[in-house]
Amino acid sequence: MRIFVCGMGVVGRAVCELLASRGPELRSRYGVPLTLAGVSDSRAIVLAGSDSAELDPLAVVAAKQAGKLGTMEGAMPAALPPRELAGRCQTLGIDVFVDCSPTDLKAAAVPTERMLAMLALRIGVVSVNKGPLATAMPALLEAARYNQVQLRFSGTVGGGTPVLATGSTLNRGETVTAIRGIVNGTTNFILWKMATERWAFDVALAEAQKLGYAETDPTADVDGWDAAAKVVILANAVLGIRATVQQVSVTGIRGVTPERIASAAAAGKVVKLIAGASAAGLTVAPQEVDAAGPLNTSGSLNAVEFTLSSGAVVAITGRGAGGVETASAVLRDLIDIGTMR
Ligand SMILES: NC(=O)c1ccc[n+]([C@@H]2O[C@H](COP(=O)([O-])OP(=O)(O)OC[C@H]3O[C@@H](n4cnc5c(N)ncnc54)[C@H](OP(=O)(O)O)[C@@H]3O)[C@@H](O)[C@H]2O)c1
Numbered sequence: 001m002r003i004f005v006c007g008m009g010v011v012g013r014a015v016c017e018l019l020a021s022r023g024p025e026l027r028s029r030y031g032v033p034l035t036l037a038g039v040s041d042s043r044a045i046v047l048a049g050s051d052s053a054e055l056d057p058l059a060v061v062a063a064k065q066a067g068k069l070g071t072m073e074g075a076m077p078a079a080l081p082p083r084e085l086a087g088r089c090q091t092l093g094i095d096v097f098v099d100c101s102p103t104d105l106k107a108a109a110v111p112t113e114r115m116l117a118m119l120a121l122r123i124g125v126v127s128v129n130k131g132p133l134a135t136a137m138p139a140l141l142e143a144a145r146y147n148q149v150q151l152r153f154s155g156t157v158g159g160g161t162p163v164l165a166t167g168s169t170l171n172r173g174e175t176v177t178a179i180r181g182i183v184n185g186t187t188n189f190i191l192w193k194m195a196t197e198r199w200a201f202d203v204a205l206a207e208a209q210k211l212g213y214a215e216t217d218p219t220a221d222v223d224g225w226d227a228a229a230k231v232v233i234l235a236n237a238v239l240g241i242r243a244t245v246q247q248v249s250v251t252g253i254r255g256v257t258p259e260r261i262a263s264a265a266a267a268g269k270v271v272k273l274i275a276g277a278s279a280a281g282l283t284v285a286p287q288e289v290d291a292a293g294p295l296n297t298s299g300s301l302n303a304v305e306f307t308l309s310s311g312a313v314v315a316i317t318g319r320g321a322g323g324v325e326t327a328s329a330v331l332r333d334l335i336d337i338g339t340m341r
Contacts, residue, residue, distance in 0.1 A: 160325025161318030185300030
């Protein structure tokens with residue numbers, strides 16, 4: 001199976017490294033040969049020389065780290081329009097386009113167009129970029145269905161923790177009727193520090209930034225938009241609700257006070273940023289949850305509860321981010337696609 005990896009940051013490079021380290025094992029275990037045939041970053045696209053040629057994933061990573069991706073053989077400027085890039089991918093026999101480019105909900109049009117161009121040429125898409133899914137998931141799912149090609153996005157929710165796969169598996173026996181949980185590790189870390197160390201919001205945010213959990217611009221996390229993107233993906237993929245991020249009622253955690261956290265604690269509760277999806281709607285907001293329940297996770301851990309038609313509740317907990325973890329979700333998607341062919 002021939003792959004194009006778009007985005008050579010933390011996740012894209014980890015995908016290349018995993019292709020190199022696990023490729024032979026995955027080939028013998030699942031019968032799926034994974035071949036790198038193209039990569040890109042914000043400035044350059046590097047393509048294999050022909051439909052039987054391949055790129056060495058470790059050479060690509062080394063070139064990227066040396067700032068020399070644009071000087072590799074087969075490199076060209078990144079300014080190819082989406083349809084032209086898709087056409088080149090088709091000519092090179094690329095089966096799956098892996099999108100590891102940055103999530104930006106306000107600038108999702110170009111990556112969405114790129115994915116639609118790939119799907120239209122029956123090139124499968126694996127995305128960890130949440131932007132196109134949050135803003136245009138119904139259209140992307142329809143394009144994949146219409147063109148009978150795979151669209152996968154395991155790494156967008158829960159990083160390496162198989163949150164979406166758990167929801168899909170549960171749906172086979174019963175119906176998942178509602179989902180709620182913690183899908184943003186940065187806000188969980190901040191609220192956890194506010195509760196356990198009695199820090200003010202600003203102090204906890206500064207610590208999260210120091211430890212690399214929060215970006216310099218923390219808006220997407222603390223104002224709830226990252227969680228909103230993920231709840232849209234969960235709602236579409238698991239509940240079959242065809243929504244976009246515009247339909248989510250979003251409240252972030254900037255207004256959570258030490259007093260609210262203290263009064264929750266006195267009642268045996270903790271305040272968490274809870275993403276929820278059901279037929280009643282999609283929400284992201286700080287909520288009080290049981291201190292003794294599965295949603296009271298420490299640090300940056302994610303936790304998601306699925307309510308089933310029988311009333312049973314199943315929870316999954318794990319790390320929600322990390323380059324290698326998220327790249328491992330990409331590999332799971334690639335193997336799933338490869339074993340279906
Ligand atoms: N890191 C995680 O733990 C994690 C977990 C789950 C999901 N994700 C998602 O995974 C994606 C990648 O995350 P990351 O941490 O790897 O980000 P990152 O380190 O910032 O890397 C982003 C990469 O995308 C490239 N890029 C930017 N614009 C591009 C364009 N128009 N075309 C092609 N490439 C472009 C950048 O190029 P330059 O190198 O030239 O700047 C960079 O190589 C994001 O959508 C993120 O939300 C990340």
